[in-house]
Amino acid sequence: MEQHNLTLGIPSFTYADLYSSARLKDLTAAFDESIKHHDTDLFDRFSAYRESQGADLSPEQQSEIVVEMAPFVGQFVAKLFNITEQHQAQGNKIKDEIDTIFTYKNEVVEKLGVYFKGQDTSEWPVPAILNRFDLLIAAGFPEANADPDPEHRVARVGAVIGLLSSHYKTLAKGKASDYQNADEQVAALRSKLAAHDLAAAEFAELLGNNDDGELVAGLMDTVQRWSFIAQQDNDIVADWLSFKFPGKRDFDSLVAHETVDRGEFSTWMGEQEHRRRRDGFKLTDPRYNQRQVLSEVNHCIYCHERDTDSCSKGMRNKKTNTFKVDPLGVTTIGCPLDEKISEMHLVKRRGDNIGALAVIIIDNPMCPGTGHRICNECMKGCIYQKTDPVNIPEIETSVLTDVLFLPYGFEIYSLLTRWNPLNVKRPYMLPYNGKNALVVGLGPAGYTMSHYLLNEGFGVAGIDGLKLEPLPVELTGDANTLPMPIVDFNDLYEDLDKRILAGFGGVAEYGITVRWDKNFLKVIYLTLQRRAAFRSYGGVRFGGTITIEDAWKLGFDHICIASGAGQPTVIDLKNNLMRGIRKASDFLMALQLTGAAKSSSLANLQVRLPAGVIGGGLTAMDTATELMAYYPVQVEKIKHRYDTLVAIHGVDKVRTRYDQEESLILDEFLAHGAAIIAERERAAAADEDPDFQPLVLAWGGVTLFYRKGIVDAPAYRQNHEEITKALEEGIALAEGMSPLG
Ligand code: SF4
Structure with a gap:
């Protein structure tokens, strides 16, 4: 077989070395040398930390040194795989988003409520303000003006004016400001505005004032007024993350829903505007995009700096030194792995995904198996208890995927599980010990x-x-x-x-x-x-x-x-193996293991509607959504197969194989299959995704029955986001429903 190779960017190391304990030890030495070269003081402090394993450092000090060292790991690993350019490009994009979108948000949008408290824009000369702001961008920030991303275009301007405003206000209070080159920036802005005929006329009064602080204050007023108008009335900014703020949390009402009367009982259903079309068994959740992830990173207040990072350490009751229990009765233990979440967020914010991944891997080396749609104890433990918490799982998964999709990303993740200088307990794998x-x-x-x-x-x-x-x-x-x-x-x-x-x-x-x-x-x-x-x-x-x-x-x-429960749970319920009844775990297992949803599969997994799922846990939610998604696949597949068989053998020959009951079911499936195919064709002609929900609901749909209130259900208490997502797919939840007998 061909011997694979990869030329590494650190001299004297080969691809094979990355799988050798002795050579990974040498790689640690090479890393140490590079740190000594860059920053001797940091190296000395890190060496002492590694030596003492943190015994003489406070939690805050340990966090600080990890955050300081992580970017060096990022740079070293990028160099090792010869991807410094791509790594820096990724970092630059993150920094740009933070320096524009989220600086604008923090410096301008966040303060609008206080600045314009009690004011009503209906009394403002709105068209004149909009025009003034457009002129400011066109004349003062021509590069931003050409930006095709409307939010970025505005944020580029708002961030600069916002920071300058803070700088001059700080100076006016007699305090020192560390903002660099403010006067030069204002001078350049002044001459650009003066050189633009319309802007020169519009801002004549401000430009006539030689005080830079007052010019900036005047421009800031325009930025703020435009932003306030946009916040009040403008549909354009409705989806802008710079205008998104966490909602208040009502533990009794965590899941938005409609209540639908079904005659003898009522059900929770997802709000129509939030329903999501699902077609089969493709990935249903594409995860957050970069701006959404960074919005969460920006929401974090980096509590490790005060040793209050309850997302990692749990919310402690200081008097009793026990974990607090939230209003849903969930003990807020934080991440069970004690992942250094807050530190990871800060390293990501500073633009280094590889460094952030190295921070995650210290405590969570198998992080591909955690994160978004898997676990959420960290979110439950987040310091924001009365408003929406930071969506940590989305951030964690984005750090991983941003690295995986770099060149050699898989190799980087894989290496960091065997070699990670940030992990002072086990910086590199040990050689085989014979056991x-x-x-x-x-x-x-x-x-x-x-x-x-x-x-x-x-x-x-x-x-x-x-x-x-x-x-x-x-x-x-x-x-x-x-x-x-x-x-x-x-x-x-x-x-x-x-x-x-x-x-x-x-x-x-x-x-x-x-x-x-x-x-x-x-x-x-x-x-x-x-x-x-x-x-x-x-x-x-x-x-x-x-x-x-x-x-x-x-x-x-x-x-x-490590075999878990090891066996399927046997439920002590009469007739629980009769036709038409399946255990939820058995159904999910059959669906996955047999590949029944694939068009090529001959697996026999038959479902009819209406379908009911009994239970209130996450497995019940999953079962309901998968039933809802499987039914259209099943009937469409049967219709195709039937038509193929009839075309070859003729209808009579095919039909003789079915008894009376089977024929009834077959006809039902064929009719439903034809409706699914028709909807697929309609959607294709309209260039949109097919919407099977109305059809499945018309045939009876999938309803989850729970004996208590949905707010008492384990799924609601443990991970209400999963209920929200399940409702988007069109399932119904019926509460207060006990099985008879
Ligand atoms: S995720 Fe929440 S608890 Fe954790 S550091 Fe950020 S704000 Fe603090």
Whole structure:
């Protein structure tokens, strides 16, 4: 096989070295040297921190040194993979957004309520103010004026004027300001306005005043008035993140919904304007874009600087030193992994995704398996309890994806799991120590345990009771061959509705719907599979295929049980296996494992409408949404198959295979399938996504029945955002519904 190679940007290191414990130790030494070269004081402080493991430092001091050092890790790793240019370009984009959109927001928009308290724009000469602001941009900021992004165009101007205004106000109070080159900027602005005929006339009075502070105050007034008008009346800024502020939180009303009367009972349904069209089993949540993520980063107040970062450490009751309980009864423990969230946010804000990822990986090396649509204890613990918390999972996942989609992004993530100078407990993986562990179950617990054991030098064999699809040896490498370096993560990426279930990841593979991007499991699987001391085996059931005695005989020194509940939950309910009834977990598992939703699958997973789901947990929510999405796929598939068979064999021959009841169901499915196909054709002609919700609802829809109030349901208390997302897909929730008998 071809020997893969990758020329690294740090002299004397080879691609193979990135998989060698001894050479990763040397890489740490090279990193140390580079820090010494850049900043001896920082190196000395970091060395002392590594030596003491932080024993003599306060939490704030430990955080500070991690935040200081992270950008050096970012730069070093970028250099190692020869992507400094791309890394800097990414950083520049982030810094630009912060310096424009979010500086405008912080300096201008945020203060409008106080500045214009009680004022009504109807008494203002609105057209004149709008015109004055446009002139200010056109004459004073011609580059901004040509900006095709309307929010960025305004923010570029608002940020500069806002900062200048703060600077001159600070000076006027007799205080020092660290804003640089203000006078030069004002001089340049003054001459640009004076050189523009219309602007010179419009701003004549201000330009006639030689006091720079007063000129800026006058321009700031225009910026503020324009912004206030826009905030009050302008639809254009409705979606601008510079105008978005966190909403108040009412714990009894976290999920916006409509109440629909169904005769004998009523249901919660998603508001029409928030309904989302879903077509099958593609990824349903594309995640936030960069500006949305940075809006969350900007919402954070970096509490690690005061050791109050409850998103990571939990909300503590100082008197009792116990965790606080929120109004929904949820104990606010913060991130169970103690991820350095606040520090990561600050490093991201400063423009370094690789550094931010290194901060995450200190405590959460398997971060592809966490974050958006997976966990939210951090959000529950965020210091903002009365308003919307910071959407930490979106930020965490964006840090990961922004790195993964850099050139060699997968290689960078993978390296940081084996080598991370910020992790002073284990900066690089240890060499094989001769001891072997059997890890039973390759779900989140099993794969995380495998990672930690490997880094401590153990050999690990991971087994899973279900199938594991092997990864191509070209990607994993073997004893004699290095893995092929992955330059572009898109080469690994698969569409969720087309991918073959790899089986790796346990509950994350089978129990989580396509709301979450399962390509992340491949990242973890491949990262582990490339480790020389790791093997994985599917279809091996512990206690059956292999027993404890077998494990000892095979030479394992340790067995780690990470198989979770291990068995399907058997519900003590009469007739619970009768036709038409399925356990939620069994349905989800069947849907995922058999690939029933794929057009190529012959799996027999039959659902009829109306469908009801009993329960109030997140599994019930998932089951309801997947039923809703599966039904159109099922009937469309049946219609296509039936038509194909009839075309080949004739209708009579095909129909003789069905008994009377089956024929009834078949006709129902064929009629529904035809309606789905018609809607698909209508949508294609209109160049829009098909909307199956009205059809599925007309056929009875999917209703979740819960015995108590929805606000008492575990899904509401643990992760109400999932209910909001589920309602967008058209399911109904009926509360106060106990099964009879
Ligand atoms: S996410 Fe919330 S708790 Fe955490 S640092 Fe930011 S504001 Fe503070």
